[in-house]
Amino acid sequence: MDISQHPYAELLRKEMMPNIWCSGCRIGRIKNAFIEAVQHQGYNPDKCAVVSGIGCSSRIAGYLNLDGIHSTHGRAIPTALGVKLADPELMVTVMGGDGDILGIGGNHFLALGRHGKDLNIICMNNYGYSMTGFQHGPTTPFGAKTVTTSGGNPYAPLNPIAVALAAGYTFVARSTSSHPYHLVDCLVSAMNNKGPSFIEVLVPCMLFERRNKIKSLDALFLEKATIKETLSQADIHQNAFSEEISLGVFRDSQIPDRPAPAFAKAVKKKAGKKPRVTFKSKDSGIDYMQIRMEGTGGQGIVQGGKTMINAAMNMDPKLNSTLIKRYGPEMKGGSCLTDIVLSSQPVDYPFVEIPDLLIMMSGLITKERGGKVIVNENGTVVIDESTVDLSLLDDLADTVKIFKVPATQIARENFRVVVANNVMMGFVCKTTSIIDKNCIKAAIVKSAPPGTEEMNLAAFEKGYEL
Ligand code: SF4
Structure with missing residues (x-):
């Protein structure tokens, strides 16, 4: 089918196809869900910008027919913040992987919660740094085999939802690439929230599956995940595909009112009259x-x-x-x-x-x-x-x-x-x-x-x- 006939054609860069993702990778589904959410919101493409860092999922920015910046590793959030400050009318979305957003860009991820700016952070969690052959990252499950933990990951994985909640994000949700309708709903809600929004999207990586002899994470997500209307404290931690996964919206709130900061008033120094010194120029004779x-x-x-x-x-x-x-x-x-x-x-x-x-x-x-x-x-x-x-x-x-x-x-x-x-x-x-x-x-x-x-x-x- 000619791509121009595709329902998402308006928001795709035809000249960038085919994409670089492995056959079987589900990142494309997340890209499609995002396009659907943008279309659902009726957004003018001139009013949307996408910023990404480095990694498989960060390539999304290049495939979307929206203004965007494919920035450096881990720096998508501060770059997006710059875009937002330059034009507050834009809907700015950061798309990246767990390694980029939570690992290398971890501090920026924390800082955005405090800043309270209206950005949407879509973090595609595939459990490691996939583009480099699958090295372990902040969300790699305990005991999982990666290029850099061939004997099994000895570290406890970070829980992105718990961190986003603690950091002060006003919208926090978890979904997967295997639940596209749910994902579109989460994306639309994130776009409507006026503070910093964070969605963790679990997504399978073929390299991770192969190395850990997992037949299909896609199937596991469908089997283990439950979409819940109301979520409890325990659901924050239900995120292991080997056990149970709770999907849904953990927080959808307004930016809390903050009192205007009472900074000390700057005392303007009175500049006195500058002394006048007159001089005569001459040939210095310096060679x-x-x-x-x-x-x-x-x-x-x-x-x-x-x-x-x-x-x-x-x-x-x-x-x-x-x-x-x-x-x-x-x-x-x-x-x-x-x-x-x-x-x-x-x-x-x-x-x-x-x-x-x-x-x-x-x-x-x-x-x-x-x-x-x-x-x-x-x-x-x-x-x-x-x-x-x-x-x-x-x-x-x-x-x-x-x-x-x-x-x-x-x-x-x-x-x-x-x-x-x-x-x-x-x-x-x-x-x-x-x-x-x-x-x-x-x-x-x-x-x-x-x-x-x-x-x-x-x-x-x-x-x-x-
Ligand atoms: S390496 Fe993994 S995440 Fe990257 S494109 Fe392939 S399957 Fe997708």
Whole structure:
């Protein structure tokens, strides 16, 4: 039959057929039930979006003629949340497997219950990661054989219904791919619920059946499952196909009213009048120069680098200048550096290899690289002696100029520790004369947080006087 004659044709992508599912896989039935529910609701396809992660069941998004995103493994829920926030009018459904939604994306699954956004999560539980040859997953039954538990799964399976109820989903139901009419009913109810909805759909996987010598899970679902109008606490746990399975709606409620959060009112800092610093630009005469400022997160290393590059541009607008900042994921307290290259020619490589000027506010980077301070042998090191172990300089060539500045101590005693970078900047300005004083002061005014300009300038002057 030509697919265009199929009753679901409107919502299928013809060009994607045939699908990739194994012969005998029932995921297609769930796709069909979803189409039927969408049609039943009379939804305009332009108002429905489907988001999926990775896995056999996540392929559904690609076969549906709806806008959708086939996102990364486990990230379907946050992606769908983004879609919903961008267009709250859309009906957004996440389709995926137990491994994707409950395993890799488990934390997102929990978080959605708290967020309370109106998304439908259809979790096709086939008891493991099937696309990779059937590895065990969060719902693999105890003792079941998989690629990764060849001697039998030693772990207790997660109960998705119990978790969804505890997480705060407003609609929670269990169905199977062997009960398509029941499944359509659940899907329609989930679509009508205005909070986060979760449906666990049990579905057979041929690989799981083969490895565990199960003749037909489809037949077992039909034999063991009972659709119930009212469900008790015990029914939550009736989910083992070897015993009994309770199908039905465990919760269909409204999003509870939440009082508006009483956040502390943000105090708007009054930005004072910015001090005015005038400067004159001139030809700097710099041919090529590499500058590195290094320290730890929180010492204003990136800010210092920005001040330096803005000052260089103030001084000589024709100068080519680049800035690279590097810091680790820990940010505060972790190693941090800023590389600046000043050149009369275009800069094709912005990383500093051997700095001509090294401003050290911490010894952490040097220690990380094995204790070697890297600087041009005719270069200059300006070191914050209140924070850096001076023995790190012991192996430097005699030709290197070394200046020791108690920058952090001065900043602590006179201002605040955070302006130690500008004490260093004042000292560097006076000692090296690379960049004109007013050009740096204007750059400090530009990059200092509003209201702190005067303090940063005063710190700069302290270093300059030193
Ligand atoms: S591996 Fe299992 S879940 Fe995947 S398509 Fe085949 S039968 Fe379906």
